[in-house]
Amino acid sequence: MDFVIVIGLMYETRKNINELETQLNITLSSGETAWFRAEKNKLPFRLPEYYAGLIDPSDPGDPIRAQAIPNEKEFETILQELADPLGEDDFTPVEFLVHRYPSRALFLSTGTCAMYCRHCFRRNYTGEPQIPNEKQITKAAEYLRDHAEIKELLISGGDPLTLPHDTLNLILGIFRDCRPDIVFRICTRIPVVMPHMVTESLVQMLAGYRNRGMYVITQYNHPVELSPVSIKVVRRILDAGIPLLNQTVLLKGVNDDAVVLEKLMNGLVRGGIIPYYLFHPDMAEGTSHFRITLRKGLSIFAELRSRLSRLALPEYAVDIPGGGGKVSLSGDGIAEIIGNKYMLRNSDNQLFPYIDTGID
Ligand SMILES: *Cc1c(COP(=O)(O)O)cnc(C)c1O
Ligand code: SF4
Numbered sequence: 001m002d003f004v005i006v007i008g009l010m011y012e013t014r015k016n017i018n019e020l021e022t023q024l025n026i027t028l029s030s031g032e033t034a035w036f037r038a039e040k041n042k043l044p045f046r047l048p049e050y051y052a053g054l055i056d057p058s059d060p061g062d063p064i065r066a067q068a069i070p071n072e073k074e075f076e077t078i079l080q081e082l083a084d085p086l087g088e089d090d091f092t093p094v095e096f097l098v099h100r101y102p103s104r105a106l107f108l109s110t111g112t113c114a115m116y117c118r119h120c121f122r123r124n125y126t127g128e129p130q131i132p133n134e135k136q137i138t139k140a141a142e143y144l145r146d147h148a149e150i151k152e153l154l155i156s157g158g159d160p161l162t163l164p165h166d167t168l169n170l171i172l173g174i175f176r177d178c179r180p181d182i183v184f185r186i187c188t189r190i191p192v193v194m195p196h197m198v199t200e201s202l203v204q205m206l207a208g209y210r211n212r213g214m215y216v217i218t219q220y221n222h223p224v225e226l227s228p229v230s231i232k233v234v235r236r237i238l239d240a241g242i243p244l245l246n247q248t249v250l251l252k253g254v255n256d257d258a259v260v261l262e263k264l265m266n267g268l269v270r271g272g273i274i275p276y277y278l279f280h281p282d283m284a285e286g287t288s289h290f291r292i293t294l295r296k297g298l299s300i301f302a303e304l305r306s307r308l309s310r311l312a313l314p315e316y317a318v319d320i321p322g323g324g325g326k327v328s329l330s331g332d333g334i335a336e337i338i339g340n341k342y343m344l345r346n347s348d349n350q351l352f353p354y355i356d357t358g359i360d
Helices: 017-024 030-037 063-068 134-146 164-179 198-206 228-239 258-271 294-307
Strands: 003-007 010-014 045-046 097-101 104-108 150-158 182-185 215-218 244-249 272-281 314-319 327-328 336-338 341-345 351-355
Touching: 003 017, 010 017, 010 134, 010 215, 017 030, 097 134, 104 134, 134 164, 150 164, 164 198, 164 258, 198 215, 198 228, 228 258, 244 258, 258 294, 314 351
Parallel strands: 003 045, 104 150, 150 182, 182 215, 215 244, 244 272, 272 314
Antiparallel strands: 003 010, 097 104, 314 327, 336 341, 341 351
């Protein structure tokens, strides 16, 4: 397997670990080296030079490094973890479209991302260049036309902003032709991991759809990610009349700390991005090293609630493994707690057992 570094807008491969260490200016730990050496089925390694530059090479526990550099811990799968953690296969009425909640649907626009986040819960889908063709896009659009109850379409993946701009424009155009009233949410990590890909022409293309509702949903997980370059492209998106919201993933060793999250949320608000969700990690295979307990998550959230303004406070939520949907942990989603066994209530008032496998 080649190791892909993204320099400027070019994807370059490094053939061996020494080359990689030189390029990144870090010495890999034994756990990281073991991942690179293993001949196993794995979420590919791809890291933009920009994001690598945010790593503090002297700190083995650096929060950017934990998200970007793979570790052999990804080969450990626990009993509760699933290949399809949200049970989305059961909610896929047509190819590439997930319709889990009546009023909104999610379109898988590509399997590619600029960086493969080591905590990715769509890891069964990402990493492969799966791009729907025009016929498949049209089929999904026809489904939207037949389901007027769907008001918002999440364009996800993978990362839709890695698509060629005319492909993304084609996708958005076909959907709007079928459903002139549909509101778009572009779910992307590009402003965080590779901000210079957010060009003026991309933003203008997106802005062409804003009159009927166009939102960009980012994933900032740590205040270090709010670099001047990143904030500048956020400003570019805002100036084009497109609002931004953020979904943070609560990750052990990255941001499982009220002080860090407080700084992140205030930084987002200052940058013009509204904190939307704080997600407890999903039960995706090979991600248990990123999960803290719900108990600790709840205590961090309680701190945030007392420190942050209502504007800066996201909703803390978890997805029930297997398809139960999202549960609000900051609201009324917890019906019962017995030790590490939870009874969770989704937005349809249905109860589901949840075993907390997190370790603090
Ligand atoms: C989270 C999610 C949505 C959007 O839900 P909101 O609570 O409105 O942000 C839509 N579809 C799927 C499949 C989701 O997982
Ligand atoms: S950008 Fe999103 S889909 Fe892509 S690897 Fe990161 S978390 Fe997964």
